[in-house]
Amino acid sequence: xxxxxxxxxxxxxxxxxxxxxxxxxxxxxxxxxxxxxxxxxxxxxxxxxxxxxxxxxxxxxxxxxxxxxxxxxxxxxxxxxxxxxxxxxxxxxxxxxxxxxxxxxxxxxxxxxxxxxxxxxxxxxxxxxxxxxxxxxxxxxxxxxxxxxxxxxxxxxxxxxxxxxxxxxxxxxxxxxxxxxxxxxxxxxxxxxxxxxxxxxxxxxxxxxxxxxxxxxxxxxxxxxxxxxxxxxxxxxxxxxxxxxxxxxxxxxxxxxxxxxxxxxxxxxxxxxxxxxxxxxxxxxxxxxxxxxxxxxxxxxxxxxxxxxxxxxxxxxxxxxxxxxxxxxxxxxxxxxxxxxxxxxxxxxxxxxxxxxxxxxxxxxxxxxxxxxxxxxxxxxxxxxxxxxxxxxxxxxxxxxxxxxxxxxxxxxx
Amino acid sequence: xxxxxxxxxxxxxxxxxxxxxxxxxxxxxxxxxxxxxxxxxxxxxxxxxxxxxxxxxxxxxxxxxxxxxxxxxxxxxxxxxxxxxxxxxxxxxxxxxxxxxxxxxxxxxxxxxxxxxxxxxxxxxxxxxxxxxxxxxxxxxxxxxxxxxxxxxxxxxxxxxxxxxxxxxxxxxxxxxxxxxxxxxxxxxxxxxxxxxxxxxxxxxxxxxxxxxxxxxxxxxxxxxxxxxxxxxxxxxxxxxxxxxxxxxxxxxxxxxxxxxxxxxxxxxxxxxxxxxxxxxxxxxxxxxxxxxxxxxxxxxxxxxxxxxxxxxxxxxxxxxxxxxxxxxxxxxxxxxxxxxxxxxxxxxxxxxxxxxxxxxxxxxxxxxxxxxxxxxxxxxxxxxxxxxxxxxxxxxxxxxxxxxxxxxxxxxx
Numbered sequence: 121x122x123x124x125x126x127x128x129x130x131x132x133x134x135x136x137x138x139x140x141x142x143x144x145x146x147x148x149x150x151x152x153x154x155x156x157x158x159x160x161x162x163x164x165x166x167x168x169x170x171x172x173x174x175x176x177x178x179x180x181x182x183x184x185x186x187x188x189x190x191x192x193x194x195x196x197x198x199x200x201x202x203x204x205x206x207x208x209x210x211x212x213x214x215x216x217x218x219x220x221x222x223x224x225x226x227x228x229x230x231x232x233x234x235x236x237x238x239x240x241x242x243x244x245x246x247x248x249x250x251x252x253x254x255x256x257x258x259x260x261x262x263x264x265x266x267x268x269x270x271x272x273x274x275x276x277x278x279x280x281x282x283x284x285x286x287x288x289x290x291x292x293x294x295x296x297x298x299x300x301x302x303x304x305x306x307x308x309x310x311x312x313x314x315x316x317x318x319x320x321x322x323x324x325x326x327x328x329x330x331x332x333x334x335x336x337x338x339x340x341x342x343x344x345x346x347x348x349x350x351x352x353x354x355x356x357x358x359x360x361x362x363x364x365x366x367x368x369x370x371x372x373x374x375x376x377x378x379x380x381x382x383x384x385x386x387x388x389x390x391x392x393x394x395x396x397x398x399x400x401x402x403x404x405x406x407x408x409x410x411x412x413x414x415x416x417x418x419x420x421x422x423x424x425x426x427x428x429x430x431x432x433x434x435x436x437x438x439x440x441x442x443x444x445x446x447x448x449x450x451x452x453x454x455x456x457x458x459x460x461x462x463x464x465x466x467x468x469x470x471x472x473x474x475x476x477x478x479x480x481x482x483x484x485x486x487x488x489x490x491x492x493x494x495x496x497x498x499x500x501x502x503x504x505x506x507x508x509x510x511x512x513x514x515x516x517x518x519x520x521x522x523x524x525x526x527x528x529x530x531x532x533x534x
Numbered sequence: 535x536x537x538x539x540x541x542x543x544x545x546x547x548x549x550x551x552x553x554x555x556x557x558x559x560x561x562x563x564x565x566x567x568x569x570x571x572x573x574x575x576x577x578x579x580x581x582x583x584x585x586x587x588x589x590x591x592x593x594x595x596x597x598x599x600x601x602x603x604x605x606x607x608x609x610x611x612x613x614x615x616x617x618x619x620x621x622x623x624x625x626x627x628x629x630x631x632x633x634x635x636x637x638x639x640x641x642x643x644x645x646x647x648x649x650x651x652x653x654x655x656x657x658x659x660x661x662x663x664x665x666x667x668x669x670x671x672x673x674x675x676x677x678x679x680x681x682x683x684x685x686x687x688x689x690x691x692x693x694x695x696x697x698x699x700x701x702x703x704x705x706x707x708x709x710x711x712x713x714x715x716x717x718x719x720x721x722x723x724x725x726x727x728x729x730x731x732x733x734x735x736x737x738x739x740x741x742x743x744x745x746x747x748x749x750x751x752x753x754x755x756x757x758x759x760x761x762x763x764x765x766x767x768x769x770x771x772x773x774x775x776x777x778x779x780x781x782x783x784x785x786x787x788x789x790x791x792x793x794x795x796x797x798x799x800x801x802x803x804x805x806x807x808x809x810x811x812x813x814x815x816x817x818x819x820x821x822x823x824x825x826x827x828x829x830x831x832x833x834x835x836x837x838x839x840x841x842x843x844x845x846x847x848x849x850x851x852x853x854x855x856x857x858x859x860x861x862x863x864x865x866x867x868x869x870x871x872x873x874x875x876x877x878x879x880x881x882x883x884x885x886x887x888x889x890x891x892x893x894x895x896x897x898x899x900x901x902x903x904x905x906x907x908x909x910x911x912x913x914x915x916x917x918x919x920x921x922x923x924x925x926x927x928x929x930x931x932x933x934x935x936x937x938x939x940x941x942x943x944x945x946x947x948x
Contacts, residue, residue, distance in 0.1 A: 126948075127946075127948040128946075128948045131946060131948065148723075148738065149738075149741065149742075152742050152745055152746065153746075166732075166906075166907075167732065167904065168727065168730070168732070169730060171730070172901070173903075173904065175752065198718065199773035201718075201719075201729060201730060202729060202730055204617065217833065217834075218717070218719050218732065219719065219730065220730040245873065254902065254904050258900065258902065258904070258905060259900075259904060259905045259906060259907050260907055264874065266907060267910065272938075272939060273742075274742065274912045274936075274937075275740070275743040275746065275839060276738045276739060276839060276906065276909035276912070277910050278738050278739060278742045279735040279736065279738050279739030279742070279835060279839070279906055279909075280735070280906050280907065280910050281723075281738075282723045282733050282737075282738035282739070283723075283732070283733050283735075283835070283906060284723075284734040285723050285724065285727065285737040286723060286731075287723050287724050287734060292947070299823070303632065303745065304612065304615075305615075305632055305633065307694045309562075309697075309698075309699050309700060309701050310699065310701050311693075313578070313582065313699065314584070315615060315616060316582070316583060316615060316616055316633065316634040317698075318580075318581065318582070318632065319696050319697050319698075319699060320696075321693040321694070321696040321697040322560065322693065323696075324563075324692050324693050324695075324696035325689045325692060325693030325696075326689070327563065328563075328566050328687075328688065328689035328692045328693070329689040331566055332566065332567075332688070332689065365946060419632070420631075421693060421697070424555060425689065425690060425693070430946060430948065434946065442939075443939070444938075444939035444942035445942070446942055446943040446944070446945055446946045446947075447942065447943060447946070448941040448942055448943055449946075449947045450945035465948060471572070479793035486673075488587070488668060488672065489587075490581065490587065490668050490672065490673060491672060491673045492580075492673060492690065492693055492694050492697060493673050493680060493694065494678065495676055495690040495693075496681065496690045496691050496694050498690070503947050503948060518947045520943075520946065520947060522688075523688075524686075525686060525856075525857065525859075526862055527862040527941060528858035528859070528862055529862055529863035529934075530860070530861040531860055532541075532542075532545060532844060532848065532860045532861070532863075533860075533863045533917050533932045533934060534540075534541040534542045534545065534844065534879060534917065
């Protein structure tokens with residue numbers, strides 16, 4: 121097992137192991153946000169035939185080349201129906217948006233550009249041939265690939281599937297993620313916190329972080345610091361796609377998780393990542409994909425969430441078949457000077473403020489890995505590179521943006 | 535009723551009417567992504583007492599000021615328990631991360647900086663007083679406001695609520711959105727499309743667009759072009775917070791929706807927005823909040839989605855109590871020259887590509903409002919201002935970013 125990797129080395133090993141999960145067919149309504157498992161090829165021509173883009177009159181353009189011109193209104197094309205016969209010279213047909221253009225007609229004149237008088241209509245403008253007509257196949261030709269495998273299904277894609285008559289779609293499975301907490305000092309949120317006990321908040325933080333990206337958390341509860349209880353709970357998570365433990369992976373006396381994992385057949389690939397917060401991180405897998413990817417996170421609330429961000433979230437997105445794995449990243453200007461020792465990459469929790477054309481990053485205060493408060497206030501994680509020892513106020517720095525609202529615009533720009 | 539508003543005027547009227555909905559108390563697990571209805575004040579001190587940030591030994595710093603120093607290991611502090619007695623001079627206590635620091639001790643020495651020998655430990659470095667000790671209240675003081683009203687609940691916020699012992703939380707209600715389609719030519723995706731009938735894709739597009747932002751769609755089905763059927767369906771949507779119809783609001787013969795809305799007591803505030811796609815848009819409300827906000831969208835698939843983006847989505851986010859209402863906006867460079875007539879603001883569907891430090895925007899091709907395909911390919915909507923008639927290749931333009939994956943970084947930056 122390798123030890124003390126750089127963050128990029130660790131990320132590469134994790135992503136190497138995170139191949140897209142298998143496909144499943146779901147009702148389209150459940151497809152939102154998921155990755156297509158196969159291309160979507162149209163079985164239809166859309167629109168199926170020439171139809172009107174406007175409410176007005178279908179005409180033969182040649183008849184009205186020198187407006188005004190008066191035509192006989194010989195029928196109305198019903199929405200969802202067809203003209204009873206082709207249009208002859210000198211004739212017009214009343215037509216509504218979306219209705220098929222009658223044979224013989226080659227243009228539509230907007231209602232606003234006509235004057236109706238009984239069964240006659242006076243056309244005031246000369247339409248070009250094809251004007252206000254949507255041609256058959258303009259949107260989609262039968263046999264065309266309209267969505268590529270791997271595409272994320274958003275509202276427009278789901279509307280397209282509906283248009284093609286599809287009610288179900290093949291997408292990558294949602295990653296099933298087992299979450300384990302561990303430690304004799306931990307209780308659930310409604311538990312008794314007297315006597316130095318604290319709430320096991322990591323399971324709640326990490327469950328939400330899973331749900332946010334469409335993964336499904338399965339909570340295995342809080343394991344006591346004894347191998348039998350840890351093993352019993354871990355076994356329950358072996359059918360998942362990923363197992364995320366925030367039980368101890370430190371060098372402490374009570375660390376039984378690693379031993380149990382190895383006993384269950386998990387091969388640990390690395391231990392320790394040169395980052396802060398979050399050095400004590402372990403990653404393992406079962407050979408031949410016989411079990412989940414295994415992520416052992418530090419127990420501290422901030423360390424757990426920051427290592428999840430760097431090493432688990434991209435892997436879960438890759439399992440789900442997505443191609444965009446990383447948080448948006450911006451260049452910000454440091455609002456204060458930061459120093460550290462060389463050797464570990466620091467993820468500095470920062471607040472972000474727009475000042476003119478710049479974004480200024482300032483730390484959220486106490487950067488202790490036990491201070492979850494700092495994480496609730498952090499809009500981003502500033503990357504303080506491993507070998508750097510000083511970043512001066514006013515210098516540019518890279519920031520991973522965590523707060524989706526920060527990216528939202530203050531206005532629509534209209 | 536006003537007619538022919540600019541997009542910004544229309545948006546202002548809609549947002550003026552969209553006050554945050556009432557609060558409801560939900561289990562924390564259901565709070566993800568929602569807006570807090572009230573501030574969260576801590577009923578706890580976190581951590582509740584001084585505790586160890588490391589696995590190692592609790593010591594009196596004065597005892598080991600000149601290392602190496604050998605101390606007696608007199609007890610171990612159990613996780614989730616307390617020391618049996620205060621630490622006396624010359625004594626050390628074995629301690630694990632998170633365990634309370636015994637009275638008398640004022641620092642923790644990391645295990646790596648010690649050598650254990652039976653019931654004695656040799657301390658190799660001199661800790662500063664307070665080193666590796668997390669002070670009581672370092673994270674949160676009892677009575678402190680830890681989250682402001684209106685804050686969006688993400689993973690860190692939900693973890694914080696768990697830490698405070700909270701299992702439920704008061705958030706703004708999710709907007710309930712009634713969706714109505716209308717037109718005799720429309721069928722559901724599994725319906726028969728012979729004879730010029732087409733699938734009513736808007737309900738599927740718009741339902742997904744609602745879900746994406748946490749609103750709950752309620753589908754009222756496809757109304758026939760007759761007042762009785764429209765009225766029956768609209769009545770079923772009156773208990774919702776918003777009613778979105780993509781039945782005809784054009785000047786066409788078969789437009790009964792507006793009449794029925796007025797009959798039901800809806801006051802129409804404006805009709806027609808100077809935008810393309812999407813001019814035929816109507817907005818109304820019931821006085822005294824006796825019914826939903828009413829949005830009448832054009833029937834064309836692209837017009838429906840683009841007007842939803844500009845005028846419905848921000849309103850639904852405001853109803854949900856969110857403060858960030860608009861899509862991220864970037865400045866892109868035009869990859870081609872665009873021209874149009876003055877008078878309407880055009881939302882041009884564009885693909886976005888990073889080229890060096892720039893983002894280049896190019897149209898998705900056919901900009902017809904019937905071509906849903908263009909919307910599935912659009913990563914953004916380029917704003918071609920109402921009075922502008924030409925935007926030249928190479929010029930900067932504002933783009934609303936629709937594709938969340940476009941903002942994702944190609945790498946984590948580590």
